[in-house]
Amino acid sequence: MDIDETLVRHVAKLARLELSDDEVTGIAPQLAEIFGHIDQIQQIDVGDMDPATQDPITLEGLRSDEPGETLDPRSILRNAPQHDGAFLVVPRFFDEEE
Amino acid sequence: MFGFDDSLDLPVAEMAQRVRDKDNPLTASKLVETSLLRIETLDAAYGAFLRRTGDLAREQAAAVDAKAEAGEDPGPLAGVPLAVKDNLAVPGVPLTCGSKILGEYIPPTWATSVKRAVDAGACIVGKTNLDEFAMGSSTENSAFGPTRNPHGTAFVPGGSSGGSAAAVASGMAPLALGSDTGGSIRQPAALCGITGMKPTYGRVSRNGLVAFASSLDQVGPMARSCADARALLEAIEGVDPLDATTRGYDTAAQNGVDLGSLRIGRVTEFALDDVPGGEPAQAAVERVRSALFETGATDAELSLPLVQASIPVYYLVAPAEASSNLARYDGVRYGHRAEGGADLMDLYARTREEGFGEEVKRRILIGTFALSAGYADAYYKKAMATRAALRAQFDSAFAECDVIVSATTPTCAFKIGEKADDPLAMYLCDVLTVAANLAGLPAVSVPCGKTAEGLPLGIQVWGPPGRDGLVFDVAEQLEAMDGCGYEAPEVTS
Secondary structure, eight states, rough: OOHHHHHHHHHHHTTOOOOHHHHHHHHHHHHHHHHHGGGGGGGGGOTTOTTOOOOOOOOOOOOOOOOOOOOOOOHHHSSSSSBBBSSBBBOOOOOOOO | TTTGGGGSSSOOOHHHHHHHTTTSSSHHHHHHHHHHHHHHHHHHOOOOOOOOOOOHHHHHHHHHHHHTTTTTEEEEEETOEEETTBBOOTTTTTOTOOTTTTTTHHHHHHHHOHHEEEEETTTEEEEEEEEEEGSSSSOOOOOOOOOEEEEEEOOOSSSSSHHHHHHHHTTSOSEEEEEESTTTHHHHHHHTTTTTEEEOOOOOOTTBBSSSSTTTOOOOEEEESSHHHHHHHHHHHOOOBTTTOOOOOOOOOOOOOOGGEEEEEGGGGGOTTTTOOHHHHHHHHHHHHHHHHHHTTTEEOOOOOGGGGGHHHHHHHHHHHHHHHHOOOSSSSOOOOOOOOHHHHHHHHHHHHSSSSSSHHHHHHHHHHSSSSTTTTIIIIHHHHHHHHHHHHHHHHHHHSSSSEEEEESSOOOBBBTTTTHHHHHHHHTTTTTTHHHHHHEEEEEEEOOOOOOOOOEEEOOOOOTTHHHHHHHHHHHHHHHBSSSSOOOOOO
């Protein structure tokens, strides 16, 4: 797999990471080396093995839906960088006209 | 040890028994004060703790002592000081995950595993250092600086639970909790000369453990002996309604297996003959295998070809899950937020650029790429199919043997900085541990001698899913052999 700086920038955008030019230059050859190693799995024949197999994670059943204590909203809000006492605050992402 | 009160060096069961016995002068408060004093004195040299929780520990110790005084049973871990990896939640105590992105995050709830240990009488003396979000094999990736190996402070303690390993190895706390996604309990345990155990996937609740790779993560015990580690595991194991992947396995308690009847597996692909610096670890494996055969145990030679693919599979599956799990750190709900984001997308990208360290970014990129349109079939799906096939190979192997014995790491601890600029070399440190996570198996590392330069080596015992008790039974025999087991490091502070 050829991994170059263009691909790294594309993936960083998908991952919501704003990498600096220096970071892109540094990471591209590292990822190329890592995927050079990873690419050996392309040679493995696993037949018709189902990749969606849940094992070793087997669910024993889900818990019943019973009312109970919930977290105090203040204990959640106090960890947020910005809130108005009831809601988390983020930059506006719709224009007024919309 | 070190001129301190030595009650902290007793076996955990004995320490707790003395605390439970109200006629014995040993109290939880005394154990906690001894632990806090050792941390105060020694930790400047090791950097094992990110935060000391003296007030909390004293409060918990007072509660244990009050119970004992009132004739109630404070539990099997009564008064035992416990170090907790800083990716496990303790309400009211800031949690960092070794990252800047969480800021001063204060968890509102308990991690189930920590709460169970405290309910059994353990007292939390501090939160320990780790590679950021548990991503690393050396504890050099912490945003708060590295931890040093108590057996030589120029060397790494391993990782990612390096702080917990150094805390136990140096005698600052007799017990610690770690988490193991690809070897993060066993590898630092081996490198620091202590016992570390990754339970069967689903034995211990992950509720309150900060998620890295949810299908691989497991909380487990770190201690100076198998008996101590087992006592902690018994306290924290069991079904938890808050983690739907927990299962009710038989307890990990002693089950009195006849060692002479066991078939000891040797996996051809785990041989270290061609690994530079692998000779001492390979020699240790041969030594303990010979000793096991003297008890009447028999040899089972096995080949699991897909073990050779476990690093590529792991470094696709774990980053893929991490890229999804770490999407929640976006500057909206937790800790850090970048200043002056023009819009929401800009806010996310800049917050994550500022908040995450290099290794975390690298793994998010690997995982995002492995899941991206056009590449997911070749990478993520292929890795998951290979993982399923690897698990099937282990199922067949455990029809032919009862346990597998291998080295825990190919080499002893390396120098701080030695692999910092070579991520692939760092990933290859996990070559003997990741398969247990991919297959959900229990595995324990016990100390087995040292290299010529005085650095510890670990031997690993693997078992079939749910047979954590058997794995400990065998490991206890290894631990009792000449030259094996915990040895206190010389104080280097």
